[in-house]
Amino acid sequence: MTGQPAGTPCWERAELPPQPQLHGVVTADVVVVGAGLAGLSCAYHLAERAPGLDIAVVDAQHPAAGASGRGTGLLGPRAGPALDRAVRRFGAATAGRMHRASRQAVRDVLDLCSRLAVPCGLRPGEQLMATRSPAGLAALARQARACRELGLDVPVLTPAGIRERVGVSYRAALLHRPAATLDPAALTCALARACADKGVRFYGRSPLLALRPGDLVGPELVLPHGRLYAGQAVLAVNSAAQALELPVGTVLPLEVYAVATAPLSPAAYELLGGRAGPAVVDAVPLAPYFRLLPDGGLVAGGGTASVPAGLAAPRLQARRERAWARLEHWLRGLHPDLARTRVTHRWSGRIAMTGDDLPVVGPVPGYSDVWYIGGCGGHGLALSVAHGAYVAGALLGEPDPGEPLPWHRSRAPRLPLYGPVRPLLRAGVDAHGWAVRRVC
């Protein structure tokens, strides 16, 4: 279908619970639409905290079909804009709370992985936000200052400190902990299996077409071959919010890219960090990043993004080819051995961005008992799991949900995206990618 993400990620296909198509009239206490990390985490935490609740999960395709199964698996603390910008926009107290919430989200995923005993190649470690460019150095300095002012423990690494971890000539880095790398598709599928074990019902190949407030109890969901009536609904559809015309502000689908290689030579693998090596992201937003795989290969992502809406399939494919070619060119510059390493996988996926870089987690305006989760951008692995658990608590009316999420809200800022504005927006995203390539 036009505009769908392309290529197969490098993750092995994991076992999934049975998911018949939804036919006829179905009821549930809670329906979760979207079987990515957010939706499945919500279903899992609901089932765990309220055994006996009748929960249905519906997906347009199958669990892990969206960004959750197509990510690159860097688990690290990050929420919303870079810390210095967060301080300027939201004030120091909120920015600090955001960062701490994202750190907690990472810890919770590590805990979930050990509770579920997920075979997902989990490697707890460090995440370096590093740079080789003057622009990145300036961005890093601003972030380091913000960390200091907020009292966050984010050490600055000199080139020597970086070389102890990765043999690439970066000029400076911030060391983020806790962090890890993992196979995001395996985690998503393991969550689906854990939900099924707790009695959650799955419906696959059942796209939500429309949502109505419902005349009886709760919302009515219209699907191609039936209807679903539920007391409460969670729309964990991430980048599909716009296609469904959900009134959650502007949540813009962006296509992003990744490649994976065959195993590197043992020398190159060790030099790039080895088994305990950190994931390395760039201080310049959207710049390429990499991590090593347990099997000896390397995954790289980033570098550019596209606004897929309104692009015909051939143009979209041409953009993908260019993005993958640039990523390959970039990774070959990391180490001479990589010049000869085969790229085995090239793929893309859809993330969901908001105008202020913050997610949307909250009740959908105009509908009672309907929540939306999405808009984490390219940093949603840990946050999506946290959001699912948070919404589960809210639906169950848990007496002490703790502090509300800093981005608990029903709408992102609205951006005028239609008519002549869309090409302008596309040009803006392209120009940003071009600028990134010049400095990185």
Ligand SMILES: Cc1cc2nc3c(=O)[nH]c(=O)nc-3n(C[C@H](O)[C@H](O)[C@H](O)COP(=O)(O)OP(=O)(O)OC[C@H]3O[C@@H](n4cnc5c(N)ncnc54)[C@H](O)[C@@H]3O)c2cc1C
């Ligand atoms: C290439 C790539 C690399 C990434 N790398 C990282 C990374 O290293 N670290 C990180 O933190 N984050 C990363 N991300 C982002 C992260 O994967 C996402 O933020 C996160 O997985 C979002 O989870 P989700 O459950 O909200 O959405 P999704 O996983 O997108 O799930 C949404 C689900 O909704 C379903 N759906 C959509 N429309 C409908 C409908 N009408 N009816 C029914 N179901 C529907 C979809 O089929 C999908 O299964 C990456 C993303 C991509 C694409």
